Structures are given as C-alpha cells and as structure tokens.
Amino acid sequence: MKSYLSQRVGQALLVLWAAFTVSFVLLQVLPGDAILIKFQNPDLGLSPEQIADMRLAYGADSPLWQQYLHTLVAMLRGDFGFSVQAGVPVSELIASNFPDTLRLALPGFLLAVVIAVLLAFISNLVGFRWLKNALQSLPSLFISIPTFWLGIALIQLFSFQLRWIPVINPGPWQGLILPIITLALPISAPLAQILIRSIDQVQTQPFVAVARAKGASYSRVLWRHVALNALLPVLTVAGLLLGELIAGALITETVFGLSGLGQLTQQAVNNQDVAVLQAIVMISAFGFVTINLLVDLLTPLLDPRLQTYRGATL
Secondary structure, eight states, X not given: OHHHHHHHHHHHHHHHHHHHHHHHHHHHTSSXXXXXXXXXXXXXXXXXXXXXXXXXXXXXXXXXXXXXXXXXXXXXXTOOOBOTTTOSBHHHHHHHHHHHHHHHHHHHHHHHHHHHHHHHHHHHHOSOHHHHHHHHHHHHHHHHSOHHHHHHHHIIIIIIISOOSOSSSXXXXXXGHHHHHHHHHHHHHHHHHHHHHHHXXXXXXXXXXXXXXXXXXXXXXXXXXXXXXXXXXXXHHHHHHGGGHHHHHHHHHHHHTOOSXXXXXXXXXXXXXXXXXXXXXXXXXXXXXXXXXXXXHHHHHHOTHHHHHTTOOO
16 A cells, blocks of 8 residues: 555656646746736836846746746745735735635535436436436536536526526625536536446446345435445546636636636736746646545545555555
8 A cells, every 4th residue: 555655646746747847838938928017017117127127036037947946946845936916925815815716616516516416316216218318418418518608697597587696796605606506517517427327337237136136126226236336436537527626717706706716817817927827737736636646545445346456455
C-alpha cells in the first residue's frame, strides 16, 4: 500500500507541475500586457520612465526562465504574487472569492449526484417501457443544453413568468437556487448515463439472479445488491467531473451576476492579469488532483477485488 500510495502521490505532483508549466507558457504568449493596460491610461499621467519602473517592480522585463523559476518557487511557498489590476496579493482575492464559489459548487455537485441517482434508479423501477425510455433520455438532453441558455431560461421561467424566485435583491440562499440548478443539470448527465449503463451490467451478474431466486423483490435487489456495485464506476467519474465545476461556475456566476472565482477569472482574462489566472489554474488543478487521488484510494476499500488488481493490501 505504501508503494502504491507513493506512486499515486508522485503522479499527482507530476500533474501539478505539468499544469503549472503549460499554463505559465500559454499565459506568457498571450498578446497584450497587463501592466501597460493599467498604467498606460492617460488619466493616470504616468511617464514612460515610471511605467518602466513598474514593469521592473513586477519583474515583467526579466527573462522568462527567471520568471518561471521565481513563480514556481513562490507558489511552492503559497505565494501567488500580486494582482496588477487590483494592486493586492492574489491570495487575498482568492480568499475573498473562493467561499462564494464553494457555496455554489458544492450544493450544485451534490444536487447533480442526487439527480443522477434518481434518474437511474427510478427509470429501472417504473413499469412502463415508454416512461423508462423517456427518463433515460433526459441525460442526453441535459448535456446538450448550453449552460448560459439554461440559466437564462430558468430566470425567464421562475423569475419573470412564475415570479417564484426574485432576481433583484434575493435572499442569501434564495439567490442560489437557480444557479445551483443551472450548474447541476449538465454535470448530472454523464453521471446518470454511466450509472444507468452500470446498473444494466450489474443486473446480468449471477448474484442478482440468485437473490431474485430466493424471493427478493426487484426493488430490494436493486437497492441492496445492485446499487453498491453499480456506483463504483460513477465514483471515479464524479471525481473527474469535479474539475468541470470551475468552468461551469464561471458561466453560471456570469449569467446570474454572482461573485466568486468565475467572475474573478472573467475579470482577470479581460485585464490579462496573469498572476490571478495562474493562481486559479493551479487551485483548480490541485483540487482536481486531490479529489481524484482520494477517489483512487477509496475505491479499493469499496471493492476488495481492486486491492489485488493494484497490488495493494489494505
């Protein structure tokens, strides 16, 4: 187990290094200059010499290899640098916006899991073929709807037509209902599709036939015997889908005018604030790698067969 854990941690560190390197290179080749965007404004009245001093202070004129090493070492110490546009440490921007994104992303992901499980299991419990086909086709519909269109449609329906949820001065949690639904539906689609397929595969196993032969009802077999085995592939995919939350949050926060990492990312892109973008990329990569590492270590505990396959003894 120690050998396997060391290998997985090493792979995680390699992924983080690759994410940092690729994002650093891509951000450096972007056209434009965040320092010039801010300080060349005629209203500021700065001279070319003063602007040059600002570039020197931010290290913008240093060779790229020096900027790379300086940024890498600083991030290893937890220092994300300074935001050119905001004029404050990037860590302060992250700390002030990250809780808002978590308040949206975590309930959104939990709702996505609930929707996926309900669709998969209810579609197997209904007795009508046409209803089962209709329920199992919903994930394809969810995944094909653009997030921004879904958000606007929900606002139009529940805020303007039904007047159930106000979009102007809503309560702290009332204003999150529609954004959470907007974020959850597209993420629930692949989870539901994989769970439906997994249930179909598990139901062909001999132990299911044995349980049915002993007189257990179909619903009891489905929940007591099929569920745990069918959820294992979904657990792995769920870890992968967590990486999409930042992208989904960016669009959702923009549509609903919410603060968070999504809005911060949009502002950083508009202003070419490289330090902020680099920090958000690394935070997303760290969360993605950590969640998948935990999922990879958890699955052998749920399925002992994987312990032999991976050479681990838990």
